[in-house]
Amino acid sequence: MLPQRLKILRKQNNWTQLVTATKLNIPRGTYAHYEIGKRQPDYGTLSNIADLYNVSIDYLIGRTDNCTPIGQVKKTKGIDEQINDLLKQLEENTTLNNSSLDEETKRILIKMLNTTKEIVQNTNKRNNNRFI
Template identity: 45%
Template sequence: MLSIRLKALRTQQRKTQQEMADLLGITRQGYAKYENNLGEPDNSTLSKLADFFEVSTDYLLGRTDNPAHTLKEKDDADFQAFANDPELKVFYRELPESDEEAVRKLRNIWEIIKNDKK
């Protein structure tokens, strides 16, 4: 899967194998091995490729078909689920209007709850 996705992403970006190799600091032949499924990049190189193509390493490795699936998106989705919870929505909406003392108390209560779980 990695070889297929690397080649597809590279051609979409209109980059040559040499340009990709230069970006990674390797030879063209070294990069070509990735696209021909004759070798695999180390973790650092895989991260550079994901960053360059703006996709996740999971996408490159075939673990997901969503190229933009990132931790940030998961965190955003978790936050939206929290913000849309009818029971919690009242707290979320009222918090910005609360005075500093109320926010401080809420933080203290939350710390007590977190510590009780441990």
């Protein structure tokens, strides 16, 4: 499985064997032997290959068809970050989601979001103090 996956990943990146080997800091012939199955990379090289292609080692060796590296989770914004984004949008624009805002409505929304942000921060502090 490893030889096929190496070849597929290399071609997806439009790299030659020489370019790939250079990126891995190994001889081209060594990399070529990995692709045809004559040699197996050591653990360090296998890890470097996984990092280079941003895939998991399990994917490279055929234990899974999911190429996403283990532990790589798409980071989502927390509530406080989302509130900051809304505050920034309100402060920079006179519209929110394509709706016009008069100054009074804008002021009320900013005040409400700031209050909500304080509540979130205080809740986070309380929760963090529970485990200290």
